[in-house]
Amino acid sequence: xxxxxxxxxxxxxxxxxxxxxxxxxxxxxxxxxxxxxxxxxxxxxxxxxxxxxxxxxxxxxxxxxxxxxxxxxxxxxxxxxxxxxxxxxxxxxxxxxxxxxxxxxxxxxxxxxxxxxxxxxxxxxxxxxxxxxxxxxxxxxxxxxxxxxxxxxxxxxxxxxxxxxxxxxxxxxxxxxxxxxxxxxxxxxxxxxxxxxxxxxxxxxxxxxxxxxxxxxxxxxxxxxxxxxxxxxxxxxxxxxxxxx
Numbered sequence: 001x002x003x004x005x006x007x008x009x010x011x012x013x014x015x016x017x018x019x020x021x022x023x024x025x026x027x028x029x030x031x032x033x034x035x036x037x038x039x040x041x042x043x044x045x046x047x048x049x050x051x052x053x054x055x056x057x058x059x060x061x062x063x064x065x066x067x068x069x070x071x072x073x074x075x076x077x078x079x080x081x082x083x084x085x086x087x088x089x090x091x092x093x094x095x096x097x098x099x100x101x102x103x104x105x106x107x108x109x110x111x112x113x114x115x116x117x118x119x120x121x122x123x124x125x126x127x128x129x130x131x132x133x134x135x136x137x138x139x140x141x142x143x144x145x146x147x148x149x150x151x152x153x154x155x156x157x158x159x160x161x162x163x164x165x166x167x168x169x170x171x172x173x174x175x176x177x178x179x180x181x182x183x184x185x186x187x188x189x190x191x192x193x194x195x196x197x198x199x200x201x202x203x204x205x206x207x208x209x210x211x212x213x214x215x216x217x218x219x220x221x222x223x224x225x226x227x228x229x230x231x232x233x234x235x236x237x238x239x240x241x242x243x244x245x
Contacts, residue, residue, distance in 0.1 A: 034240075036099045039066070039099065039101060041100060047061075048061065048062065049129065051129050051131060052128055054105055058105040059128060059132070060106075061097055061131075062104055063102075064103060066101055066102050066103040068103070068239060069223055070102060070220060071222075072218050073209055073217060073218065074108065076108070079142070080218060081217050083231070084230060085139040086139065088235065089136050102239060104132075106132070109205075109214065110203070111216075115173060117199060118169050121166070121192055121195065121199060122179055123138070134182060141178070149169070163196055170189075220235060222239070
């Protein structure tokens with residue numbers, strides 16, 4: 001697997017999402033109604049409000065010592081990731097993460113080029129507690145944000161050196177407005193996209209994931225096992241089984 005630097009990542013097209021499908025059977029539907037044992041958060045807290053960055057470049061929500069650990073390798077511009085988020089984000093957080101039984105870590109896999117890079121950089125500049133809410137809102141406006149970037153602008157931006165593409169690309173996608181509405185001042189927006197080390201780290205993290213066999217988005221790893229499933233109706237029964245009911 002050839003290592004990809006920032007230049008190669010910025011040039012990638014907005015294609016390549018993997019897609020999943022399938023229906024939960026009657027047994028899974030019955031099991032989904034069973035109550036989940038609760039692990040109380042300290043000081044009567046809420047595990048769904050506990051978020052932290054991880055050494056692997058992800059953001060985790062939930063009990064850091066949860067017995068069931070779900071890792072998602074995702075892309076903010078991927079339609080299959082958006083489909084999973086639309087179906088799964090609320091039940092995953094409200095039912096599973098909140099129980100303390102499951103933690104959910106999102107690791108950005110910037111396989112779709114510059115838009116992935118700028119969105120991932122800006123989301124990581126948000127407070128940890130705001131990350132998953134921002135990600136959910138990005139998916140809700142995914143088509144609109146990508147539609148802001150037309151082919152002529154893409155051609156003009158691609159002629160620039162990779163490290164000079166980030167800010168004009170983000171502004172062309174109206175991400176300055178999007179993140180300003182979510183509390184990011186202009187100065188932090190500019191500083192975030194000027195962080196060349198952060199962009200290179202995203203590339204390094206992607207290269208590491210590729211060498212570990214993660215080649216599409218979304219890819220899910222449950223307690224160290226890569227799943228051959230990427231839709232909520234297939235992931236939820238695996239969570240239930242891992243919890244033990």
